Amino acid sequence: MIIVKGARVWRRSGLVEAAVVIEGDRVVEVGTVTAPPGARVIEARGAILGPGLVDIHVHLRDPGQTWKEDFSTGSMAAVAGGFTAVVAMPNTAPPIDSVKAVKEVIDRSAEVGLVDIAVAGALTRSREGLGMADFDAMYEAGVRLFTDDGDSVADSGLLRRIMAYLCDLPRAVVAEHAEDRSLTRGGHLNEGAVAASHGIGGLPAVAEEVVVARDLALAADTGARLHIQHVSTAGSVSMIRRAKESGLAVTCEVTPHHLRLDESAVDRLDPNFKMYPPLRTAGDRQALVEALEDGTVDAVATDHAPHSVAEKDVPFEEAPRGVIGLETSASVAWEALNGDAGLFFERLSAAPARIASLDRHGQPVEPGSVANLVLFDPDRSWKPRSFYSKSSNSPFLGSTLSGRVMATIHEGSVVYEGDADE
Amino acid sequence: MSGLLTLRGLSRPVLGDLLDSAERYGKQLEGRDKESSELAGVTVTTVFFEPSTRTLLSFQKAAAHLGAHVMSFNPEVSSLEKGESLRDTVLTLSALGSDLLVVRHGGVGVPGLVARWTGLPVVNAGDGRGEHPTQTLADALTMRKHFGALEGLRMGLVGDIRNSRVARGHLWALPTLGVDVTLIGPRSLLPVANPWGVRIETDLDSALEGLDVVYLLRVQRERGAAAGFPSVSAYASRFGLTQTRLSRLHPSAVIMHPGPINRGVEICDAAADGPRSLILEQVANGVPIRMAVLAAAMGAE
Numbered sequence: 001m002i003i004v005k006g007a008r009v010w011r012r013s014g015l016v017e018a019a020v021v022i023e024g025d026r027v028v029e030v031g032t033v034t035a036p037p038g039a040r041v042i043e044a045r046g047a048i049l050g051p052g053l054v055d056i057h058v059h060l061r062d063p064g065q066t067w068k069e070d071f072s073t074g075s076m077a078a079v080a081g082g083f084t085a086v087v088a089m090p091n092t093a094p095p096i097d098s099v100k101a102v103k104e105v106i107d108r109s110a111e112v113g114l115v116d117i118a119v120a121g122a123l124t125r126s127r128e129g130l131g132m133a134d135f136d137a138m139y140e141a142g143v144r145l146f147t148d149d150g151d152s153v154a155d156s157g158l159l160r161r162i163m164a165y166l167c168d169l170p171r172a173v174v175a176e177h178a179e180d181r182s183l184t185r186g187g188h189l190n191e192g193a194v195a196a197s198h199g200i201g202g203l204p205a206v207a208e209e210v211v212v213a214r215d216l217a218l219a220a221d222t223g224a225r226l227h228i229q230h231v232s233t234a235g236s237v238s239m240i241r242r243a244k245e246s247g248l249a250v251t252c253e254v255t256p257h258h259l260r261l262d263e264s265a266v267d268r269l270d271p272n273f274k275m276y277p278p279l280r281t282a283g284d285r286q287a288l289v290e291a292l293e294d295g296t297v298d299a300v301a302t303d304h305a306p307h308s309v310a311e312k313d314v315p316f317e318e319a320p321r322g323v324i325g326l327e328t329s330a331s332v333a334w335e336a337l338n339g340d341a342g343l344f345f346e347r348l349s350a351a352p353a354r355i356a357s358l359d360r361h362g363q364p365v366e367p368g369s370v371a372n373l374v375l376f377d378p379d380r381s382w383k384p385r386s387f388y389s390k391s392s393n394s395p396f397l398g399s400t401l402s403g404r405v406m407a408t409i410h411e412g413s414v415v416y417e418g419d420a421d422e
Numbered sequence: 423m424s425g426l427l428t429l430r431g432l433s434r435p436v437l438g439d440l441l442d443s444a445e446r447y448g449k450q451l452e453g454r455d456k457e458s459s460e461l462a463g464v465t466v467t468t469v470f471f472e473p474s475t476r477t478l479l480s481f482q483k484a485a486a487h488l489g490a491h492v493m494s495f496n497p498e499v500s501s502l503e504k505g506e507s508l509r510d511t512v513l514t515l516s517a518l519g520s521d522l523l524v525v526r527h528g529g530v531g532v533p534g535l536v537a538r539w540t541g542l543p544v545v546n547a548g549d550g551r552g553e554h555p556t557q558t559l560a561d562a563l564t565m566r567k568h569f570g571a572l573e574g575l576r577m578g579l580v581g582d583i584r585n586s587r588v589a590r591g592h593l594w595a596l597p598t599l600g601v602d603v604t605l606i607g608p609r610s611l612l613p614v615a616n617p618w619g620v621r622i623e624t625d626l627d628s629a630l631e632g633l634d635v636v637y638l639l640r641v642q643r644e645r646g647a648a649a650g651f652p653s654v655s656a657y658a659s660r661f662g663l664t665q666t667r668l669s670r671l672h673p674s675a676v677i678m679h680p681g682p683i684n685r686g687v688e689i690c691d692a693a694a695d696g697p698r699s700l701i702l703e704q705v706a707n708g709v710p711i712r713m714a715v716l717a718a719a720m721g722a723e
Contacts, residue, residue, distance in 0.1 A: 196615040197430070199551030199590050200530050204614075269531040313509065315529030317550065 001039040002414065007375060010050035010345045012364040020049060022371045025412040029367055042414075044375055047406055050345040052084025052372035053330060054352040054361050056145065057229060057253060057301035059322070060086075060117070063104070064093025069306040069390045071109040071117065074326075076388035077304070078115045079416035081326040082405035084372035085116040085353065085361045086304075090127070091150040097122035099137035106141070114415045116372075118358060120145040120175065123162055129154050132162055139169050144357040147175035149229060152211045154181065156218065163224035171357045173251075175227040176215050178236070179276065183207035188317050190263040190278040198269065200317060203278045205233040212236045216243045219250055227355055228252040230303050232277035234287035241296040251355050253301035254288050256325055256332035257395055261285070265395065271312045271319035272393045275305065289336055292347060299352040300333045302326055306391030324394050327387055330376060331401035339378055339403075349374075360411075371412040380404040425522070425543035425719050427534045429555045429595040437562070437599055440714050444563050447710035451487065460717055461490035467520040469495045469512065469536070470547065471527040476681060476705055477547050477556070481524045484712035493520065508532070509539050516540040522719055525549075543719045551587050557680050558591035560711040562599060564703045565635060568676060573600035578629055580606045581639035581661055581688055582650065584613050588680045589639055593618045604629060607661060610650035626661050630670055637678045638663055638688045654687055662686075663693045676700050 002022040009018045009030060021029035021039075035041050060074040069077075078086050088105060090096030096105060102119050109117035121138040123146050125131045135146065146166065153159040153176070166172040184207045189195050191202025212228055216239060219226035231237060231252045243250050257275070262285045266273045273279065291297040305322025312319050330348065337343045353362025363369045381402045384394060408416040429437070450456060466485040470478055478494075485492045495515055506514075508527075515523065524545045525533040530552035537544040548554040566572050577596065583589045583605050596603055597618060604621040605612060606629050612622060623629040630636070641657060651657045658664070663677065668690065671677075677698045683689055694701060 191614045193615040193617040196613040197590075197617050198530050199553070199585075199587060201551075202614050269534075310507075315508070315527070315532045315535060317529050 001036070002042065002409070002412070003033060003035050003039050004042045004044050004049055004375065006043055006045035007047045007049040008341070009365050010048065010341060012366060015048065015341050020365060022409065022412050025371055027365055027367060027369050027371050030365060042375070042407065044406065046379055047375050047377040048341050049365060049373060049375050050341070051349040051362050051365065052374045052408060052410065053082045053348045054085045054356070054358055055083050055302050055304065055326065055329065056087040056299060056352045056356045057149070058086045058088055058304040058326065059091070059306065060088045060109070061306060062092065062108070067390070068308055071112050073388060073390040075109070075112040075114040075117070077324070077326040079408040079410065080388045080405065081328070082330045082374035082376060082408050083115055083326060084374070084408060084410045085118060085358045087118045087120050087145055087356050089147065089149045090120050090122045091148070095122050095127040096120070097125055097127065097133040099134060099141050102138050102141045102143055115410055116358065116361070118356060119143060120147050120149070122146065123148045123153055123174065124158065127151065129158070131158070132165065135165065135169065135172070139172060144171050145173050145175050145227070145355070147177065147229065149175070149177045151181070152176055152179050156214060159215070160218050160222060163218055163222035167222060167224050171225070173225045173227045173355060175229055176211065177229050178208045178211035178215065180207045180210050183210070188274060189266045190280050192263055192281060194263045194267050197267070203276065205235055205280065205284070208233055208277055209235045209239070212239055216240070216248065216250060220248055223249070226250045230255050230258070230277055230301070231288070231297065232258050232280050232284060234284050237287050237291040237296055241291065244296065251298040252296070253299045253352070254292055254297045255303045256300060256329045256336070257323060258285065258288055259292065259300070259336035260332050261395060269316040271314065271316055272323060272397065273395045274316060274319050274321055275303070275323050276321045292336065293343065298347070299355060300329060300348050301352060302329045306389055307393050308391055312393050322393070324387065324389050324391055327389065328384055328394060328396045328401060330374070330405050331382070331403045332396065334376070334378060334403040335401070371409055373409040374405060375407040376403060377406045378403045424721070425537055426545045426555050426715050427537060428546065428553055429558060429591050432595065432598070434598050437559070437595055440559055440711070440718060441563050441566060443717065444559070444707070444711040444714035445567070447713040448707070451710060457487055457489060459489040461485065461488040461720055464490045464521045464720055465493055465519050466490045466522045466524060466716060467493040467495060467515050468524045468547070469515060469526070471497050472548065474526055474548070476708060477526065480708040481547060481712050484709050484716055487709070488713055488716060490716070493518070512536045512540055516542055522716065545715055545719055548587055551585050551590070553591040553594065554587045554680070555591050556708065556712050556715055557588050558595050559715065560704055560708045561592070561637070561678060561680070562596060563707045563711050564678070564700050565601070567707070568700060568703070569634070572596070574602065575600075575634045576602045576604070576632055577635040577637055578604045578606050578633040579637050579639060580626060580663075582611045582642050583607050583639065584611045584650070585642040586639045592637070593620065604633075608651055626667065630667060631672060633672065633675055635676055635678055636663060636671065640680065640682065641684055641687050658687050661688065663689050665690055665692055668693050668696070671698065678704060681705065
């Protein structure tokens, strides 16, 4: 038995101070309790307790690129960041485009056992954009999110057929990485003042927006559930807002780095600030924060993309895209949301759990709910200096962040406990 | 000054001092005693990952005039061919006893990266589409010598500005020195943004008469500029300095070009070889300016 005492707890009715009793894999009591002898008591005064965070966009690099990350280090990074469930992207080597590949990831990642690792399946066979992946078998194995993340499905006809097909599989979602490659060739950072200053090829906002516009049209046409991954521009956000108003079943996510940073952060050409989509203008960043508040953006997702030091310590234009995010997401999002605990748990846990059909996650803390929980101290500031992740390509290395994960409870077990006097 | 990675942010006095120093070296080169021993005992290593004729020779000559020992790294016959990483290569050059590296590379920011990796002063001899600082300084020196002063000179940078490291260096330094810069080119080859706040024209003919300096940029075919206009002949007819346009220049206007020139594309023979052309002066001024930069980079001045 575990008792968390003194925290403000995210319940159905809102945030209330209460003690929470956990037995087995469940929350059994929320309220005023006296700890029986032998119970483990976690003193959590000042902290908030809510459902474990859910990240529907991570790259765990396993199989195929385990020098960057593997299920063990990726799981540690996840729980240190307060996550109890993550969705691994299928652009591994080989890609996750078959039930065999899905089962291998599920089985091997479950051996670590710290966090639920769900897997997204590819939209197209071998992620080649030519034919449909093996949807039915992957769906049968539990896959609900399908994406060719790293690339859009360029062939509109194929994407339309995919959308139509996936309409028949309840809660299946077409998730798109929105990037028209013909508009991003030779680009390495946002097309704008910083790109012009350095003479580096730009990644224009329209490269994302033309794909978002097309995908929204196709979703309206087919009735498919569409999820736009890592939106980054004011234009994308306003198109998605209009689509939602017209009743379209579309959701989208934003990364923590896009909520906090803009293109000016790339001016030093540090490859730890290179990712796709790139950091955009201050106006885009502001639009993303507002969209996260008003619900146009449903979820925060990290796009955790580990790369080794040797891979990143190269000329900016040669560096691979991507930054890690699991261990800093909660803090960065907390600040972006101005410490609104309700929005925080909605956007970092409840909504992403709904999108990915992770029904054991994202629930308010009530008697009977599954004990996937995070304890977060909003008053702790800290500077990330090292990571549980195998990689350290974070744009927040050495930055001061406010709010920190104190403990993560997965299926009733404490899987992470922060060091109190660090 | 330790090394010269970028002109961005350099103040007018710093730039002015470099030009003054270069002017003194220029006089020294015209005199009988050309050599000095300012950099005696210093090893200057040229590290050129991209082909170059004038810049490489000019740096080597400048270093020799200062009494430095010059080493030259050639990527085509090096261990890079065996897969050695850029970082390992420059660390090796450092370990071989280089005191200063002169770096040209196709990647923006590589000279800065090399400086960080090695801890040595590094002079940027051209980084991708980033900058070519010593070209810019040589051009500033050329204009200053020709016109007597830079303040108020009206310069048109014509052509493929988006892909030009020369243009970018000019944009960082020349307005600081008082030059009034106008960018002239097709929209498709203009920078994607204008952080310099300079004037932009897309019609060469209307801009031509008001210029003291017509600075023609090389059409950078190797960097994909050809995709920015329908054909070389279409480019030449809109932005080439043709006979007709040559005749419309202000009487005292001059023509400059960083070279190598594409005759018949951005510049006609009469313009390149005529009395208004400062193209060879630009090359000649490359040596004293590089002497000034190398000396300053080693703290000799």
